[in-house]
Amino acid sequence: MHSETAYEITTIPLQPSPTHGAMLPHEIPPGVQLVTLPGGIRTLAYTQPPAVPAPQPIPVAAPIPTWAKTTALLTPTIGGGVAAAGIGLSYAAPGLIAMSQALWAAVALIAAGAIALPLLLGIGRRSTGRAAPARITQNITATGLFGKATGTINHH
Structure with missing residues (x-):
């Protein structure tokens, strides 16, 4: 077990004596106080100085990041743009509907023309009263791999 050395506490009498003089209150150094021990002496x-709480740090406002400022400034602009686009589309809706119907009508006309035009041209050629077109036959003959080719054309 651990043994501690006992120290004897000696006190200075506060009453004047032939060997010791009494200390006046202004002579007591800082951090020293007059205390009464349990035995009455x-x-x-x-003494320990009273614990002084540390002063509370003053809160310092953190600077606002640049991206946050930019986003905050752009938000109303973007919202206003979307609102203006919505209003514009609501005013333009009847015209857009009419244009889409006109475009579909144009597509249908082009498709009908692509189908009808060859039919009309075929009917127009037959109805002119001409004779049937002449038949042309051609006979080509050649002798050998690199021989000269000769041919005849017959009109019927």
């Missing part, structure tokens, strides 16, 4: 002792 009054003495000077070092």
